Amino acid sequence: MSSQNNSQQPSLIGGHAEYIKGVTESAIGSVTGSQAWTSSGEQDKAHAVDTMKTAGANRDSSQGFGKVEQKLGQATGCEGMVKEGAASKKSA
Template sequence: MSDSQPGMIHGHVQYAKGAAEEVIGNITGSEEWKKSGQQDKEAAINEMHEAKQLADKETDYSDRNKSVLNAEGKAESALGRAVGCEGMVENGEEKKHASE
């Protein structure tokens, strides 16, 4: 990660890159590619956790339209489940809960 602030999008891209490297390593039998992929995925997960912590500090849903917030939460949760992103599911569930 660079000196910039952690970001969810960058973290997701880095995770996908790591997963691709791991697949290449599995196909070719290259331990170097597998290790690189695992390291990228681990770094991406750490970055996404850091970005979530920063966002949690800044998040205040109290002034948001409750029905819009609920719809966003449902959509984000469903998309997270579809792509296997635990963080998106958690964030969506938080939005749904905040809309109650």
């Protein structure tokens, strides 16, 4: 069972992708008036935030993208990416 856990560790990139998916679903729900789409989007966003928090806590800052990650975080409004980018930049 531990090998399964190792292969499915939370990923920052996967978390961001899931968050974008949730934002998209929520937008579709808002435009169409579909509560199912809105609810699904909000659930995906909440799960993505948890995934990113876990991945960030377990992350080796030397594996980050430094300034690029920091700037992308600033552009998208993701405080976690800004923090992780700054930490990666310092360890590089």
